[in-house]
Amino acid sequence: MLYYSIDSPTKPHNIIIPNDSITFRGWMTNAAGTEVQLHVTQPSGKKIITATEKRPDVVSALAEQAPNTPELCGFNFDIHYEELADTENETEKKVTLAFSDGTLTSNIHDFSITQFTSMQWGGVNDIAKQxxxxxxxxxxxxxxxxxxxxxxxxxxxxxxxxxxxxxxxxxxxxxxxxxxxxxxxxxxxxxxxxxxxxxxxxxxxxxxxxxxxxxxxxxxxxxxxxxxxxxxxxxxxxxxxxxxxxxxxxxxxxxxxxxxxxxxxxxxxxxxxxxxxxxxxxxxxxxxxxxxxxxxxxxxxxxxxxxxxxxxxxxxxxxxxxxxxxxxxxxxxxxxxxxxxxxxxxxxxxxx
Ligand SMILES: C[S@@+](CC[C@H](N)C(=O)[O-])C[C@H]1O[C@@H](n2cnc3c(N)ncnc32)[C@H](O)[C@@H]1O
Known part of the structure; x- marks a missing residue:
């Protein structure tokens, strides 16, 4: 069983700004506690993201479902706009994210620019917005x-x-x-x-x-x-x-x-x-x-x-x-x- 969350693309945009990038933060783990990777597919190629951040909050939240979750299960990476597909319609600029632990893969996200915008405010930030x-x-x-x-x-x-x-x-x-x-x-x-x-x-x-x-x-x-x-x-x-x-x-x-x-x-x-x-x-x-x-x-x-x-x-x-x-x-x-x-x-x- 894979568990994951993309907490935030932190810089959503509805307009492309040259040289800009979006930071993705989140965490990933599985029930066995073996390594989970995030495969990011963009027109410029595929990147493999591994967990590099400590997330003790996730370890305690998953104590029952996934007790083997390692503390180092958080990720944090940037995607540069210029690496995304350059189509006439900006909303078609896409990146696909898939979590995989070698046995299971979950192809969860085809992000487009408009989706970045709609994901702007999640969780605690909903309160800030109001x-x-x-x-x-x-x-x-x-x-x-x-x-x-x-x-x-x-x-x-x-x-x-x-x-x-x-x-x-x-x-x-x-x-x-x-x-x-x-x-x-x-x-x-x-x-x-x-x-x-x-x-x-x-x-x-x-x-x-x-x-x-x-x-x-x-x-x-x-x-x-x-x-x-x-x-x-x-x-x-x-x-x-x-x-x-x-x-x-x-x-x-x-x-x-x-x-x-x-x-x-x-x-x-x-x-x-x-x-x-x-x-x-x-x-x-x-x-x-x-x-x-x-x-x-x-x-x-x-x-x-x-x-x-x-x-x-x-x-x-x-x-x-x-x-x-x-x-x-x-x-x-x-x-x-x-x-x-x-x-x-x-x-x-x-x-x-
Ligand atoms: C961008 S951070 C800068 C923190 C620190 N000065 C530094 O340079 O690392 C802004 C800080 O100001 C605080 N802050 C925001 N509004 C404030 C206010 N009205 N009075 C005092 N602190 C405030 C925030 O809680 C936050 O810690």
Whole structure:
């Protein structure tokens, strides 16, 4: 008996975007616990996908039906649009997926582009779809119910090496902007699973991670369990109420503004001012509408989603002038900005 699930093609489209791809996630196993493969047939040829991800959730869910299920039963792979059949009718672009363990084969899916679209929202995301953007707590607790989903929501991938690489890039960004001192208390707004703290915490006196999602904070606690100078604080999604005034050296908010409405963006800048000590530093960033990469991301959402179907967490851009306005209006000095690739960053110092 084969058991399998395709949890999500995570990037459904109804319009083909050159160089784009769809990520498929799911799991596969059989009653005997022998290796199951996923055979992906595209016009460009056949690929064999094997299980590479740990899925303890599946092992426990199948404890009765398939007690031999190995923990390594999850898969995660991309299909590039350009590898799909190039017909005049885009809806005929197809890929066939078959699960096989050498004895049994289940030919389950002929995906077409339109089917990708209809599979856009399954499972937990149904709840997110019906939720208002500003209901940050429900939206993000849903997305972060399990670690794989949380990683996708944070970064769009699950690869730990890539998490490490991007955290190093962010650290280099801090070094060039707000600076990092061993005596500093750093506070992150929207810390997710603790991607940045895995490196940053060792270089500062204390790291405080705040997030609206208690589920994200649980994953962060697991990731950072070997650190003894961290504190994780759930927040309401609008302010930093649990953090005392005048208590922190550096506040940063990275890869979060895109998910916030403008009022929350500004409110967090004002809250940063409150919790920072005199002379404290603030760093914020977002994807940049004025960059080519940012513009392409903006267009992608335009073509992917009907206005009534846009998910509440969809990324919305900033510009240099928007970020400068927040820092200036909140009362920061020495404001500087950087525009590199997809990103626009701004930082400033609290007069002291
Ligand atoms: C894309 S992730 C980035 C996580 C982390 N900053 C990083 O760079 O790895 C966005 C994070 O912001 C959190 N978040 C979303 N809305 C928030 C809000 N209104 N207040 C605080 N955190 C929020 C989410 O729960 C999620 O952990």
């Amino acid at each position: 939720t208002a953007r500003a209901d940050y707590k429900n939206v993000w607790n849903n997305l972060a119910a399990e670690l794989t989903g949380a990683k996708f929501a944070v970064a769009g991938y699950t690869d730990d090496a890539e998490f490490h690489r991007t955290a190093v890039v962010q650290m280099e960004g801090f070094e060039k902007t707000v600076g990092i001192k061993q005596t500093d208390i750093f506070l992150e707004i929207g810390c997710g699973i603790g991607r940045i703290a895995t490196i940053l915490a060792d270089r500062v006196a204390q790291w405080i991670g705040t997030d609206v999602s208690e589920n994200m904070l649980k994953h962060a606690a697991d990731n950072l369990k070997d650190k003894n100078n961290i504190k994780l604080v759930p927040t309401n999604g609008w302010d930093l109420a649990p953090i005392p005034s005048n208590s922190v050296d550096v506040v940063y908010c990275a890869v979060v503004f895109m998910h916030l409405d403008e009022w929350e963006r500004f409110n967090y800048v004002c809250e940063a001012k409150r919790v920072l000590k005199p002379g404290g530093r603030l760093f914020i960033n977002n994807f940049n509408l004025l960059s080519e990469e940012g513009w392409q991301l903006f267009l992608k959402t335009l073509v992917e989603y009907h206005p009534m179907e846009r998910p509440p967490f969809i990324g919305k851009s900033s510009t240099r002038h928007e970020l400068i306005a927040y820092l200036t209006r909140a009362g920061f000095d020495s404001i500087q900005t950087d525009e590199t690739g997809l990103w626009v960053s701004a930082w400033g110092v609290l007069p002291g």
